[in-house]
Amino acid sequence: MKHFTKTAAAAVLGLGLGTAAVAQELYVPNLAYRTGPFAATGIPLMNGQADYFTMLNERDGGIGGVPVNAAECETGYSTEKGVECYEKVKSDALVTQPWSTGITLQVLPKTNVDEIPILAPGYGFSPMADGTVFQWAFNMPAGYWDAASMIVQHMESEGDLDGKKVAFLHLDHPFGKEPLPILEKLAGEKGFELLPIPVGLKEMQNQSAQWLQIRRERPDYVVMWGWGAMNAGAITEAVKTKYPMENFIGVWWAGHDADLRLVGEDGAGYKSISWSFPNADAPVMRDIQELVIDAGLSETNPEEASGVFYSRGVVISAILGEAIRTAQEEYGTAEISAPQLRWGLENINMTEERITELGLDGMVPPFSTSCANHTGHSGGWMLEWDGEKFIKASDLMTANQDDYQDLIAEKAQEYASSNAPWPTNEECSATN
Amino acid sequence: MLYDYLIAPFVDMAAAPDFLLQVLWEGLVSGILYALIALGFVLIFRSSRIFNFAQGIMVVFAALTLVGLHAMGIPAWISVGLTLAVMFVLAVTIERVVLRPLVGQPDIILFMATIGITLFLIGFGEIIFGGENKVMISDELGIPTGDTVLEPFGGLLILQHLDITVVVVATLLVAALLAFLNYTQMGRAIRALGDDHQAALSVGISLQTIWVLVWFIAGIIALVTGIAWGARAGVSFALEVIAYKALPVLMLGGLESITGAIVGGLMIGMLEKLFEIYWGQPFLGGNTETWFAFVLALIVLLFRPQGLFGERIIERV
Numbered sequence: 001m002k003h004f005t006k007t008a009a010a011a012v013l014g015l016g017l018g019t020a021a022v023a024q025e026l027y028v029p030n031l032a033y034r035t036g037p038f039a040a041t042g043i044p045l046m047n048g049q050a051d052y053f054t055m056l057n058e059r060d061g062g063i064g065g066v067p068v069n070a071a072e073c074e075t076g077y078s079t080e081k082g083v084e085c086y087e088k089v090k091s092d093a094l095v096t097q098p099w100s101t102g103i104t105l106q107v108l109p110k111t112n113v114d115e116i117p118i119l120a121p122g123y124g125f126s127p128m129a130d131g132t133v134f135q136w137a138f139n140m141p142a143g144y145w146d147a148a149s150m151i152v153q154h155m156e157s158e159g160d161l162d163g164k165k166v167a168f169l170h171l172d173h174p175f176g177k178e179p180l181p182i183l184e185k186l187a188g189e190k191g192f193e194l195l196p197i198p199v200g201l202k203e204m205q206n207q208s209a210q211w212l213q214i215r216r217e218r219p220d221y222v223v224m225w226g227w228g229a230m231n232a233g234a235i236t237e238a239v240k241t242k243y244p245m246e247n248f249i250g251v252w253w254a255g256h257d258a259d260l261r262l263v264g265e266d267g268a269g270y271k272s273i274s275w276s277f278p279n280a281d282a283p284v285m286r287d288i289q290e291l292v293i294d295a296g297l298s299e300t301n302p303e304e305a306s307g308v309f310y311s312r313g314v315v316i317s318a319i320l321g322e323a324i325r326t327a328q329e330e331y332g333t334a335e336i337s338a339p340q341l342r343w344g345l346e347n348i349n350m351t352e353e354r355i356t357e358l359g360l361d362g363m364v365p366p367f368s369t370s371c372a373n374h375t376g377h378s379g380g381w382m383l384e385w386d387g388e389k390f391i392k393a394s395d396l397m398t399a400n401q402d403d404y405q406d407l408i409a410e411k412a413q414e415y416a417s418s419n420a421p422w423p424t425n426e427e428c429s430a431t432n
Numbered sequence: 433m434l435y436d437y438l439i440a441p442f443v444d445m446a447a448a449p450d451f452l453l454q455v456l457w458e459g460l461v462s463g464i465l466y467a468l469i470a471l472g473f474v475l476i477f478r479s480s481r482i483f484n485f486a487q488g489i490m491v492v493f494a495a496l497t498l499v500g501l502h503a504m505g506i507p508a509w510i511s512v513g514l515t516l517a518v519m520f521v522l523a524v525t526i527e528r529v530v531l532r533p534l535v536g537q538p539d540i541i542l543f544m545a546t547i548g549i550t551l552f553l554i555g556f557g558e559i560i561f562g563g564e565n566k567v568m569i570s571d572e573l574g575i576p577t578g579d580t581v582l583e584p585f586g587g588l589l590i591l592q593h594l595d596i597t598v599v600v601v602a603t604l605l606v607a608a609l610l611a612f613l614n615y616t617q618m619g620r621a622i623r624a625l626g627d628d629h630q631a632a633l634s635v636g637i638s639l640q641t642i643w644v645l646v647w648f649i650a651g652i653i654a655l656v657t658g659i660a661w662g663a664r665a666g667v668s669f670a671l672e673v674i675a676y677k678a679l680p681v682l683m684l685g686g687l688e689s690i691t692g693a694i695v696g697g698l699m700i701g702m703l704e705k706l707f708e709i710y711w712g713q714p715f716l717g718g719n720t721e722t723w724f725a726f727v728l729a730l731i732v733l734l735f736r737p738q739g740l741f742g743e744r745i746i747e748r749v
Binding site for chain 2: 196209
């Protein structure tokens with residue numbers, strides 16, 4: 001009994017010390033999904049994110065000398081579980097990463113109360129770009145309306161769109177419907193016919209009806225807002241239907257190497273707009289290889305690590321790391337708070353020089369944020385599947401912000417009004 | 433207005449008969465796969481009155497086991513044999529660990545137990561195989577790729593060799609199952625258990641053996657279904673949702689009827705495709721396949737609560 005008491009006391013002491021140690025960290029939890037129907041696309045992203053922070057911890061002892069704790073809370077891409085995860089992690093978190101448009105929409109109103117930023121890189125509710133209304137939400141480096149604008153630009157570069165038909169194949173989910181307002185607006189302006197084709201969650205793997213419609217309608221282009229198993233289903237059906245792959249363009253979440261590997265050469269020509277690109281020669285990737293993968297600290301594999309999604313995970317963590325660094329410099333402390341990180345997220349300045357300093361050469365376009373601009377509007381590259389891998393098929397493209405700037409302000413105000421009382425950033429409104 | 437809804441779709445069908453044939457073919461392929469999954473449910477329900485919620489995850493588990501074994505360097509057809517062995521071990525384990533201790537419990541308890549099996553297999557599968565999308569070993573199994581292009585009525589009909597193979601294999605499997613159930617002692621024992629549990633037990637039919645057998649047969653069906661769906665769009669846990677497509681098939685055909693599963697599967701496969709193409713997409717914005725089959729099944733239930741081929745339940749009070 002005496003022995004037991006001593007052991008218990010030691011354990012309690014150990015726990016106490018452990019708790020004290022845990023406080024000396026930058027806690028940036030990730031609402032990850034490594035399980036469920038979307039796991040195939042979630043895993044490489046989560047691995048890339050985790051490996052970047054592990055590399056920083058190993059190489060630099062964290063950021064500003066404080067280790068980063070990027071622990072994951074598994075959501076399975078379920079909105080309900082995502083909200084539970086948010087509630088579970090928020091007490092100590094500097095930021096939360098919801099990793100689903102559905103979860104983002106659910107936790108968005110909570111951010112004003114909890115005063116913790118949410119980071120939704122390249123996804124979420126597009127009007128979050130308006131930082132004067134959505135003070136705590138960020139979706140840099142680019143949003144869905146940027147993607148829609150760039151895809152339309154790409155199609156236009158191949159010829160006048162007047163009189164053409166564009167099928168919009170999308171997941172029947174908040175994520176899939178996000179670009180509709182912009183695509184409808186641009187269809188009216190440029191004279192093309194937009195044909196929305198929804199894909200239900202239970203039909204992701206069996207899209208023969210959708211592709212029969214595409215065969216019947218003979219659209220000039222198919223634009224895809226797909227995710228998870230939907231992408232593989234669509235790409236295999238496109239090959240089966242003999243749709244010209246060069247006219248099939250996906251959003252950045254529909255540019256996953258593993259989905260294209262299913263069809264290999266038959267998928268050559270398929271395109272995906274992207275704000276990230278895998279560059280195995282970039283210094284950051286070499287450091288990850290040496291300090292994380294070779295050291296056995298990673299869950300990735302060589303095939304995955306060379307792909308678009310893994311490198312995108314790396315870029316996302318690098319952006320968050322830069323925001324932390326920016327906040328640390330501004331406030332003169334390594335152990336920043338959530339509101340201080342918000343300032344950091346609002347003051348990122350990723351110039352070409354800074355991208356090179358961070359070792360991210362060629363992996364992300366330059367962008368900057370401000371208190372009014374929470375998206376950054378980085379632009380992106382049109383990637384193309386060459387039968388084995390994605391290659392850059394364009395120079396850096398940028399969205400035409402005139403396409404959606406008014407709509408962002410309008411929808412942001414609409415959201416604020418329907419969720420009144422909704423606090424806005426008066427200070428920022430006054431300076432911008 | 434009425435012309436648009438009632439006449440125009442048929443005019444469209446007549447105007448492009450080659451396209452109608454393509455729609456029916458795609459519906460047939462989907463339908464036969466729905467029927468296969470429904471058969472797995474029916475076999476287990478007939479013999480044990482258990483609604484097997486785990487049928488969907490068994491499809492994923494079987495397909496992942498096959499791909500996983502092959503990835504370890506085991507030749508494709510040996511991997512198929514080993515996967516069948518794994519499914520047999522799974523059937524024995526489920527019978528011993530889950531079902532046997534619950535004999536005599538209400539049906540809802542057994543149903544909940546199959547939900548438990550589902551959750552276990554999801555977790556276990558993710559630990560063993562990971563959640564990444566995997567490529568089905570179609571070439572290694574000799575499943576033909578490519579297509580045959582026909583020109584009926586001067587139009588275009590594309591028949592994927594994979595789809596033709598699926599239809600042929602599924603038809604053979606169903607025929608073999610029917611032969612097994614009708615002409616073998618074990619098959620008759622399964623049917624006897626379905627007809628009258630107590631009477632079957634009283635003549636010495638072993639409940640445990642039959643349960644292992646039907647779960648193993650459900651495992652075989654799961655493997656064939658997993659290969660067929662996996663060859664189309666890869667193998668991942670997303671395949672599990674395919675099983676939900678079998679629910680309206682069961683409602684339509686009846687939970688106890690093998691004929692009902694087959695006819696129901698084919699009906700739903702083809703009707704939902706026809707409705708989606710000729711009514712859903714032009715008038716309702718598409719994506720009607722998510723609900724059409726359930727509405728059809730509910731309409732049938734209004735008139736025949738036991739389904740088209742189910743047995744009428746008469747309870748004396």
